[in-house]
Amino acid sequence: MSNATLSGKRPSSLRGATLPKWFPWAVAAGSIALGLGISAAAGLDSSIQWALIAALLFVLGSYGIAARVEGPRQAKDRVATSLVWVAFILAVAPLASLIYETIKRGVKVLDGYFLSHSMGIIADSEPGGGIYHAILGTLEQVGLATLISVPIGVLTAIYLVEYGRGKLAKAVTFFVDVMTGIPSIVAGLFILSLWIITLGMGYSGFAGSMALTILMLPVVVRSTEEMLKLVPNELREASLALGVPKWRTILKVVLPTAIGGITTGVMLAVARIAGETAPVLLLVWVTPLINSNPFKDPQASLPVYIYLQYANSGGQGPGYDRAWAAALVLIAFIMILNLAARGIARWKAPKTGR
């Protein structure tokens, strides 16, 4: 008698009853239908309500059915899996909705003209105009902030990981942590009081860049530090044992190995500051005109442009459409930066394979 016939006759001790693969989908569909039914019957009209009821039913339903068919351990596994799924959907739904709404409302006025013209002679209530001046301002302010904070941040991280011992390193780490928690408006007020009020300088893109630097620096330091720590010590020792001085070891072995991660960290930091409104409004002020000099006179920027177009529009009309289109451009800008960072990280990552 073969094994196949044996196992056909007797239940295997290793193989219990298993629910089919489509089981989670069926439970999900069932609980959504039930959630809709319950909320319709109870007269609830918010989509959040039926979604929460469905989520609850999904978790309970998975547990109940699995406990009956598969046993308690598998049921707990199903509960954990379904909780992860519910949490994932709860987290992604707002994001998807946000992107959907922005694209839907943003594409109305988004075209080549919008991207290549300023608001120079157009009142906020009139149609037309564009965001060229704001894109230029944001690029210059963010670019300057990046130029200042990347060298300082990367060098600080190198000090902390490669050289820092004792009290100074601890103090630097502590203050970097404190800087991480500075609200953007406070950074803006600090530069305002120092640069504009005390030193008597006027509004400029550079003033905004300094405040953005304060916000960006700790992110760059932290992420670079973590990336440098990931570089195996064996590589440093291998290089030192070849008679390579420490600074060259850091420059030629440690940094190239970590460059992908460092780039990603910098790009994330850029994404964080590109959407800052408060310090830019305080320090750069606004202008409807194109000002390509970040060191003199107010500049426009995307976040402030979005805020003002919306605030002056009263919730409809051309200004309102322009605000959404500018928001779409800002999201696209950050998304492109992130994609670029991923590309660079993949391109620069230590190579494997034959």
Next chain:
Amino acid sequence: MAKRIDVSGLNAYYGSFRAIEDISMTIEPRSVTAFIGPSGCGKSTFLRTLNRMHEVTSGGRVEGKVMLDDEDLYGAGVDPVAVRREVGMVFQRPNPFPTMSIFDNVAAGLKLNGNYKKSELSDIVEKSLKGANLWDEVKDRLNKPGSGLSGGQQQRLCIARAIAIEPNVLLMDEPCSALDPISTLAIEDLIGQLKERFTIVIVTHNMQQAARVSDRTAFFNLAAVGQPGKLIEIDETERIFSNPSVQATEDYISGRFG
């Protein structure tokens, strides 16, 4: 080329902990000296004091004299970077630079130091890879990443990298412990060839390996955990394995310890 190492009264510390105590020995040029002994007895620490890699570890500190021919490695004004160009090192785990190709890995010592002529570089790389018995296996893919090689090939790549800078002494810290027997054999053959040009010091846990490759063997031991490691004896390998002068050595070699 190959230089003699004369160690006298050497102590090495990790912070306040003394890892090795009062070691004196002579390492002959153009020969293989093996260090054997139980884990934690300070073999590797002692090896790392011979090219000033010990002080790279935080809290690492050395007292005593290490004479390379007639220069004290720990003398005033001696540049550790210059020492490491004279005394090369191969590590326990193969550690090729992951961002570099096979060619660049071998050329790393020269390239990173910046003192080389472009025309000479490919000759040196070829010579070093041939010296490490790796040339035939990699000559068609010198531009591929070094991390794509097998473990044994990676270790020979690291040896090629170490000998490319023409050191006088080559230190090997358990170079075969992560390798299979065939790769181990390849590296042991290589050690036999390299000893004609270099002074070689090898740390190993494999007694047969010490007996196979070395001319002289040093046995290290420690009295108890937390005590510093000491040199028990150093002698011709044949003598150590047949008729050692200290009982502890015989016990360790024949498996009667603890």
